Amino acid sequence: MISIRIKKGYDLNIEGKPSLDLKELKKPSYVAALPEKIPFIKPRLLKEKGDRVKIGSAIFEDKRNPDIKFVSPGGGEIVQISFGPRRVIQEIVIQLDPIESYKEFDSVSEKGPERLERKELVKIILEGGLWPLIRAFPFRDIASPDEQPPAIFVSLDSGEPFQPAPEVYLKEEKDLFGYGIHVLRRLAQNVHVCASRNNLSVLNGFGEFVTHTYKGGYPAGDPGVLLYHTKKSPSENRSWYISGQDVLVLAQFLKSGVYPVDRTVVVAGTSAKERMHIHTRLGVPLRHLAQNENGNARYVVGGILRGYSASEETYMGFYETSLTLIPEGKEKEPFGFVRPGYDKPSYSRAFLSVFNPSALTMNCGLHGDERACVNCGTCAQVCPVDILPQFTFKSVLADEVEEALEHGLLDCAECGLCSYVCPSKIEICTILRDAKEAYYKEQA
Numbered sequence: 217m218i219s220i221r222i223k224k225g226y227d228l229n230i231e232g233k234p235s236l237d238l239k240e241l242k243k244p245s246y247v248a249a250l251p252e253k254i255p256f257i258k259p260r261l262l263k264e265k266g267d268r269v270k271i272g273s274a275i276f277e278d279k280r281n282p283d284i285k286f287v288s289p290g291g292g293e294i295v296q297i298s299f300g301p302r303r304v305i306q307e308i309v310i311q312l313d314p315i316e317s318y319k320e321f322d323s324v325s326e327k328g329p330e331r332l333e334r335k336e337l338v339k340i341i342l343e344g345g346l347w348p349l350i351r352a353f354p355f356r357d358i359a360s361p362d363e364q365p366p367a368i369f370v371s372l373d374s375g376e377p378f379q380p381a382p383e384v385y386l387k388e389e390k391d392l393f394g395y396g397i398h399v400l401r402r403l404a405q406n407v408h409v410c411a412s413r414n415n416l417s418v419l420n421g422f423g424e425f426v427t428h429t430y431k432g433g434y435p436a437g438d439p440g441v442l443l444y445h446t447k448k449s450p451s452e453n454r455s456w457y458i459s460g461q462d463v464l465v466l467a468q469f470l471k472s473g474v475y476p477v478d479r480t481v482v483v484a485g486t487s488a489k490e491r492m493h494i495h496t497r498l499g500v501p502l503r504h505l506a507q508n509e510n511g512n513a514r515y516v517v518g519g520i521l522r523g524y525s526a527s528e529e530t531y532m533g534f535y536e537t538s539l540t541l542i543p544e545g546k547e548k549e550p551f552g553f554v555r556p557g558y559d560k561p562s563y564s565r566a567f568l569s570v571f572n573p574s575a576l577t578m579n580c581g582l583h584g585d586e587r588a589c590v591n592c593g594t595c596a597q598v599c600p601v602d603i604l605p606q607f608t609f610k611s612v613l614a615d616e617v618e619e620a621l622e623h624g625l626l627d628c629a630e631c632g633l634c635s636y637v638c639p640s641k642i643e644i645c646t647i648l649r650d651a652k653e654a655y656y657k658e659q660a
């Protein structure tokens with residue numbers, strides 16, 4: 217077992233941590249697929265409003281690679297397809313039948329993955345709409361089915377607040393997880409299963425699968441960070457990764473031949489009334505997961521540092537398993553500039569909160585406008601992949617792509633820490649992520 221120590225990073229101590237209890241949620245009336253939230257694809261609709269679909273029916277595909285299909289997360293009728301600017305497909309909403317029908321795919325349970333040709337296995341996963349669960353570095357786009365990667369990283373926990381805990385979603389799933397790892401070994405020779413050294417329950421229960429243990433603050437568990445700290449040659453830069461929960465989804469699909477729609481998600485944050493793990497459906501409405509009780513909370517989907525704010529009218533996306541509710545923070549703070557900030561979460565040691573061990577309330581307020589970079593170097597102090605973000609983003613803004621690449625643009629793990637700690641409120645992570653995407657499109 218390889219042991220990795222990540223020295224840089226930062227753990228936010230914020231209020232709203234979910235309990236490890238798992239609540240069963242009743243079936244929603246609607247679910248949706250959100251093509252707009254799937255990066256690097258050009259979605260093409262395969263169904264129309266009013267069409268009837270089964271769980272697993274293909275509903276859209278990637279125009280650039282029609283083998284990459286996305287299937288319906290529910291059985292019923294497509295009641296709405298919403299488009300955004302430039303006809304971007306935002307939502308495909310399905311009204312669920314009381315008893316949903318599902319499409320049956322080839323199950324590999326009898327043959328076993330080891331008896332299948334790799335090509336045949338890839339074809340089954342593609343047809344089942346689950347191939348997009350596997351993504352590739354350095355862009356984090358959907359892995360190319362025609363490539364054989366040097367390795368696949370399985371990340372059990374990114375460490376970002378607040379994501380599903382592996383001890384919850386893996387509970388009593390040892391056999392299924394083992395089967396999933398077996399499947400991944402048919403796709404790549406090296407499968408790296410990475411777990412935190414501090415998570416003893418996972419290490420005790422799943423130790424036989426774990427190949428790498430890590431120690432460090434967020435985002436030590438991110439597969440991109442672990443790749444950066446373990447790679448021995450540039451050829452490893454095109455490794456793939458998949459989340460621990462998605463290994464279970466893949467395994468379940470291959471064993472049963474039915475597209476699995478169950479997911480474990482987390483609802484947490486200061487403004488969430490109930491903070492816990494929830495067993496629910498893929499594409500569940502946000503309002504079904506949590507109510508915005510007094511209307512002054514913001515819904516953040518996918519994590520506080522990496523996610524996006526969303527309307528309560530929308531749904532959980534294909535990749536998202538976390539919903540955080542935090543106060544908008546629009547209230548004025550009279551004489552805020554002379555307050556010592558004992559209860560203000562901040563990386564800066566200028567606030568007295570540095571002496572406050574309690575979990576603090578985080579809100580959406582930026583507490584100031586964007587200013588020019590003051591070269592303080594704080595972003596570089598936390599960057600887990602040793603980028604100097606202040607130079608990289610300036611190269612990007614100056615259109616010096618080669619220079620940004622030399623500064624390690626492609627190693628960026630898109631963790632969001634540099635934006636969080638920057639005293640000048642510069643959205644460094646967004647600038648770098650957009651630059652990576654632009655470079656990807658240029659290469660394509």
Ligand code: SF4
Binds near residue numbers: 591592641
């Ligand atoms: S933290 Fe912000 S202000 Fe400081 S060096 Fe980085 S980008 Fe510049």
Ligand code: SF4
Binds near residue numbers: 598599600632633
């Ligand atoms: S540059 Fe920023 S977003 Fe990228 S890995 Fe470093 S800290 Fe994270």
